[in-house]
Amino acid sequence: MNSPFSPQPADHVPAELIVDFDFFDMPADVTDPVQIWHGLVRNGTPPIFYTPRNGGHWVFLRYADIVEAYRNHEIFSTRKAQIPPLEPYPVLQPNGVDPPEHDVFRKLLAPMFTPLAVRRMTEGLQVRAEGLISAFASKGRCDFVTDYAAKFPTATFLELFGLPEERLPEFLRISDTFFRATDPDVRAANIQEIYAILEELFRDRNPGSDIASTIVQARDAQGNQHKWEDIINCGFLLFVAGLDTVTNTMTYVWRYLATSPDARRKFRERLDDPSAFMIALEELMRINAVSNIYRRVTHDCTFKGVEFRRNDRVVLPNTVANRDAGVFNDPQTIDLERKVNNHVTFGMGPHRCIGSHLAKREVMISLQEWLKQIPDFEIDRDEAPSVFGGPVMGFESLALLW
Amino acid sequence: MRVVANLTVCQGHARCEDLCPEVFSTDAVEGKVVINQPEFPPELEEKVRLAVRNCPEGALRIAKGAAA
Numbered sequence: 001m002n003s004p005f006s007p008q009p010a011d012h013v014p015a016e017l018i019v020d021f022d023f024f025d026m027p028a029d030v031t032d033p034v035q036i037w038h039g040l041v042r043n044g045t046p047p048i049f050y051t052p053r054n055g056g057h058w059v060f061l062r063y064a065d066i067v068e069a070y071r072n073h074e075i076f077s078t079r080k081a082q083i084p085p086l087e088p089y090p091v092l093q094p095n096g097v098d099p100p101e102h103d104v105f106r107k108l109l110a111p112m113f114t115p116l117a118v119r120r121m122t123e124g125l126q127v128r129a130e131g132l133i134s135a136f137a138s139k140g141r142c143d144f145v146t147d148y149a150a151k152f153p154t155a156t157f158l159e160l161f162g163l164p165e166e167r168l169p170e171f172l173r174i175s176d177t178f179f180r181a182t183d184p185d186v187r188a189a190n191i192q193e194i195y196a197i198l199e200e201l202f203r204d205r206n207p208g209s210d211i212a213s214t215i216v217q218a219r220d221a222q223g224n225q226h227k228w229e230d231i232i233n234c235g236f237l238l239f240v241a242g243l244d245t246v247t248n249t250m251t252y253v254w255r256y257l258a259t260s261p262d263a264r265r266k267f268r269e270r271l272d273d274p275s276a277f278m279i280a281l282e283e284l285m286r287i288n289a290v291s292n293i294y295r296r297v298t299h300d301c302t303f304k305g306v307e308f309r310r311n312d313r314v315v316l317p318n319t320v321a322n323r324d325a326g327v328f329n330d331p332q333t334i335d336l337e338r339k340v341n342n343h344v345t346f347g348m349g350p351h352r353c354i355g356s357h358l359a360k361r362e363v364m365i366s367l368q369e370w371l372k373q374i375p376d377f378e379i380d381r382d383e384a385p386s387v388f389g390g391p392v393m394g395f396e397s398l399a400l401l402w
Numbered sequence: 403m404r405v406v407a408n409l410t411v412c413q414g415h416a417r418c419e420d421l422c423p424e425v426f427s428t429d430a431v432e433g434k435v436v437i438n439q440p441e442f443p444p445e446l447e448e449k450v451r452l453a454v455r456n457c458p459e460g461a462l463r464i465a466k467g468a469a470a
Contacts, residue, residue: 107431107432110431110432111430111431111432113433114414114428115416115427115428116428116430116433117430275423278420279420282417282420339455340452340455344458346415349413349459350413352413356415357416
């Protein structure tokens with residue numbers, strides 16, 4: 001494979017910065033995927049290092065460097081940043097383009113995801129959460145991933161896009177392949193499949209108030225519909241950004257709460273105080289950052305004394321930034337009263353997750369409804385879950401009992 | 403005392419609104435910070451300071467004295 005975005009050979013990387021590290025690979029003894037990242041920090045790995053795996057890429061391990069990479073789109077671009085590199089690959093809108101081009105679709109989407117817009121969705125989210133939970137609450141057990149965490153955000157997505165809920169299994173499968181597959185043929189076929197769905201979704205659309213209709217009906221500065229390719233690529237972004245991330249964040253949160261009666265009690269005590277509930281939830285967002293974010297270097301340059309070449313790929317592991325001892329007091333401890341909590345779970349800078357308010361509200365409402373129906377629960381230790389790495393980390397299953 | 407925002411730097415995290423809704427909200431178009439009462443009362447000072455320290459982008463600042 002060779003394209004204008006293919007990385008160059010890594011002969012610019014000094015030997016002392018090379019570490020053999022595969023973030024898709026989970027060794028058999030790993031029970032929590034974030035461990036492989038924190039293991040790097042514990043072992044004294046250089047804070048900016050290069051691994052030849054997955055096409056070769058850099059990894060940043062310091063909060064300050066990760067934040068700087070998020071903010072400096074002139075060096076660290078989101079465009080064609082896939083790892084392993086893959087072509088053809090769509091330029092996602094707006095995440096795959098940098099400012100100022102980025103502003104067009106960002107501004108188009110922004111009103112649909114403001115805190116105000118998301119608050120208006122509250123009742124619908126509550127009804128969905130309550131319905132899903134009451135379907136298994138009396139059984140005394142569930143697989144949290146299958147029965148809840150995968151269904152809830154996907155069903156929310158389908159509703160936002162004006163699609164029927166019957167398509168849930170199809171969307172779950174496609175999203176899973178998108179984040180987990182490393183085989184180039186499987187990945188190419190997956191992208192084709194997503195494209196076919198989006199084409200069908202946006203074409204001949206009966207105008208409604210859903211997100212897809214809003215994107216189709218939007219007009220550019222000249223009063224024309226946006227380019228069809230950009231419309232599809234905006235749908236692509238929303239598809240890949242809002243499903244798996246929320247599923248795995250929820251799974252992490254519930255996995256922790258299942259082992260901490262004290263934390264469950266604190267959240268139950270805050271059921272009538274959404275503001276206090278959200279502050280505590282913010283700490284669970286910090287400690288359970290599931291995304292490892294990609295950037296592509298735009299030109300040969302030196303950053304923090306390290307030489308980079310155009311098209312070098314960079315991974316920004318949010319979980320590492322969020323537990324940087326230079327930024328957070330007692331960073332490995334979950335402190336639901338933490339006062340200052342500038343975590344990077346939703347990124348920073350111009351590409352900050354536009355759906356963060358929806359994501360947080362999905363988790364908040366799910367937890368509120370859950371604690372009302374299932375105040376206490378634990379992990380079924382007889383079923384060992386399998387874990388996965390990659391750009392979104394998580395668990396294939398989480399068996400809960402109550 | 404009053405609080406001021408740099409809207410170029412604000413990326414709409416809305417942490418300030420979560421922490422001190424009396425003083426901060428976000429607009430309905432871009433989701434960026436709106437300061438409802440720039441000259442906040444002393445009883446809100448602790449909350450405002452907390453919101454300022456929790457702005458991930460460093461877009462908020464407390465300025466002494468009234469607006470010019």
